[in-house]
Amino acid sequence: MFLLLFVAAAVLVSLCLRSSQRLSLPGGARAEGFVFVLGVLLVGMAGIAYLAFVGDAGNDSFSTPEAVMARSLVPEALLTGAKLCLLAFAVYVFSALRGAAGLPAWIADVLVIFAATLAVRADSGLMLSIATSSVADAPVVNLGAFTTPLTVGWIWLVSRLCAGLSRVPAVTSGYLGLFAGLIFLLVGDASGVITPALTATLAGAGLAAFVLGLRTPHLNLGWSATLAMGFVLGLCSAHGLLQSTLPAIIALAILALGLPLLNVTLVQVRAKLRGQDVQWSQSRQHLHEALGSRGVPPRKIALLYFTLGFWGCSLAYGVTRWFESGTPNLFVALIYSVLLLSSVVGGSIVFFSIARILMRRVPGEEVPESIEAFGVKISPVSMCEALDKIEEFIASGTPHHVLTSDANAILTSRGDAEYADIMRHAALTTPDGFGVIWGARLLNLPIYERVTGVDMVTGICERAAQKSYRLYILGSEEGVAALAARNLMERYPGLQVVGTHHGFWRRDGKEAGLSSAEADAKMAEEIAAQRVDVLFVAMGIPMQEKFIAAQLQRMKTPVALGVGGSFDVYAGKFNRAPQTVQRLGLEWLYRVWIDPSRWKRMGYVPKFMIVALRTWLFGSKNGGATPDAF
Structure with missing residues (x-):
């Protein structure tokens, strides 16, 4: 069923994005973002309804007595899913109106916090908790009076991190798809019906939009659509245990900051080793802007960023599974730590090198006769x-x-x-x-x-x-x-x-x-x-x-x-x-x-x-x- 949702979302969003060029929205809102959000929420709701009524025939967990009893509460499951999807759509609509009116961005933050509060009230499962061990079905520690504000803050954090991805439009949808797929793999159906349905849907839609964007350079979901999809991901990640989803959020932070942060970090380390200072202009430079100014085609920039995202998500998935499996002894933990550090450092150097190699000489650039x-x-x-x-x-x-x-x-x-x-x-x-x-x-x-x-x-x-x-x-x-x-x-x-x-x-x-x-x-x-x-x-x-x-x-x-x-x-x-x-x-x-x-x-x-x-x-x-x- 989840594969069907993935494919259905990919096909529907691709068709809608192709036809969105003829769609004009008031206030300068981007039609691509509107059809993307609408397509994800519609397919996601269809998936929630199907799973609530029928379940996933290929998944044994949907045949357990608990799952059968849960599906008997169809009205509640559908109502909760509908409320959450409506809240996500409201975040998109009001954020787009805010942008059209030229209002400050903090209004969108207030909007997300308000919507997150309503979501917590609508779904009692939206409560962060911490597992006491990596063993399956281990008891969880409730965060007490801090549960609601921490959950709301969590949803806001994920939303804002996703919104930050919009500064590189060519890879925004790809990052959303990667992160949704990561949450699905980490949490899966253990969190009920809503999370797997929405994450599988968003993964398919995001990756399909990314592939389409490689052929359509001007495809741009916009800040509001990215914020709304971040809100959905925040809801889905809050359904899982903090132990499972925290590495995913760290991976998202890596994606949001992207190679610009990687570049600044490496430059700062190099400057310290040389006893030099880093100029402010260096620390404020975004890599995709530098690559574009050096003659790198947008398609190559998008592929480079997407590869970085896949690498970050793979590391996050591996780290999470490592923690969940437990560490037999200190020696094995040390080996895993060295491998992880090597992957981070080696991957950083590889991506940094590729970014440099992609750059080309620009017209008018003064080049000396010889270089030492x-x-x-x-x-x-x-x-x-x-x-x-x-x-x-x-x-x-x-x-x-x-x-x-x-x-x-x-x-x-x-x-x-x-x-x-x-x-x-x-x-x-x-x-x-x-x-x-x-x-x-x-x-x-x-x-x-x-x-x-x-x-x-x-x-x-x-x-x-x-x-x-x-x-x-x-x-x-x-x-x-x-x-x-x-x-x-x-x-x-x-x-x-x-x-x-x-x-x-x-x-x-x-x-x-x-x-x-x-x-x-x-x-x-x-x-x-x-x-x-x-x-x-x-x-x-x-x-x-x-x-x-x-x-x-x-x-x-x-x-x-x-x-x-x-x-x-x-x-x-x-x-x-x-x-x-x-x-x-x-x-x-x-x-x-x-x-x-x-x-x-x-x-x-x-x-x-x-x-x-x-x-x-x-x-x-x-x-x-x-x-x-x-």
Whole structure:
């Protein structure tokens, strides 16, 4: 039956919201909010009536003698449910009238308190109580003379917290649905007929409206409708024991404050660790506003917030069930506490990072030529900007070293002084790898886009075919460079690859009696003789960068670029990850999947994450930007 209520509410509210665009209400009231409230209350009342008369055939608790006796009091159950639904509708109507008249918000508070008082008088079950233990059917402690005022205050608190959700209209209904579902799972049918019927209905309506809102960006329930639905949730949560519903209210508080509070908290912690003060403008900033101003689409903001809500509700549900099951011993309780703390901290960092990564460069934003981050110099360029700079280097005719910097390269530079110096003096260092983007965005540095070696090869070849640039491919296993060159020339007609050579010229030189330095010099002279515009070196870090730095002037190549294993892709030895995997920043995981031996080299991933988090919390001794919250 509860599933039927969930589906019925979802379908009815979806249909009503679709048709609400043609509905006009007086006083500027939002039609979406009106049809949402009306749909929830009508389906909820229908569910209450059905459960009171028939019960839930699939639920054994409705077949107990107590349940049968309760259903014999049909008029009282229906009357109570009708009164509560009418009070909720009255809260909506009078709150909407208050808003239309421009009256202060405290009038709505008085209205909710008055309605809550009437609800307590209408339903004797609306009384908060505290369970004496987590055992089922445990005795409860009555709060005495404080019961009524505490219950009224509880309903008001839930109502106001829900009303606060309306500042992010795209996720308001989703939050209402999540919280209603949480109360249903925590309290269920143990609180009678009204609570499960209304929470199942609101869960279906809220989640359906959220999904519809993703396709209809202007969908907005409004403050009054959210307040009225908060009133319903306050009534439902008051039917349950305080022990069961308090974590749910805490979860709602997390949802209401949302990531803006999370952002402020993390910024304050970081500032204290750095010995800095937090500006007032930082502490008053809402995340959804910052995301919108940084070019994040409303749909992505809504999905981010909804995921946060689901995470918070899941934690609340887990904590409640943990308390109800009891803790066998102190050690188990300690383990659970550590897991909970880890979930909170880890989830906070994940959502904070995702919020930063979603941000984009805004028009007119001033971006420096290079940024000091994690001890290296990184150029905050897009792919198009990087290719434009490479063409400028070619036009100048003077040698330039271009390299890509991923997490592995940054960590390597921290233990290799020569390589670190090469990275600092490169003409262009592009951010290659999702790890670098994540770390840079965590520090709020203006680095927004991956510019990978394999993608730069594609871009350079496209422009080289049009402008007759001369290319040379050096490195990889024997035959790979030549095969990659043939494939590229077939893909880009007019492309000039004037030479290729495998990456084992030192071995060949040793067989000819040459030292490594002499073999390098000979290889550089061969490249110089070809009058190359762009040299691709595929030998892996840091070898390729050290070779380029040592031989750059001898090769006289305007652009020398280290591209690692890129030509294994162009030779057909490996396939790149699907575009979706690339956008998610999981290309490294895809490479491990197709080549499990790479697991041994993946240790740099957690190491770089630790470096990035430590830099974010404590700052960097090497300097660099220390920007505001968002």
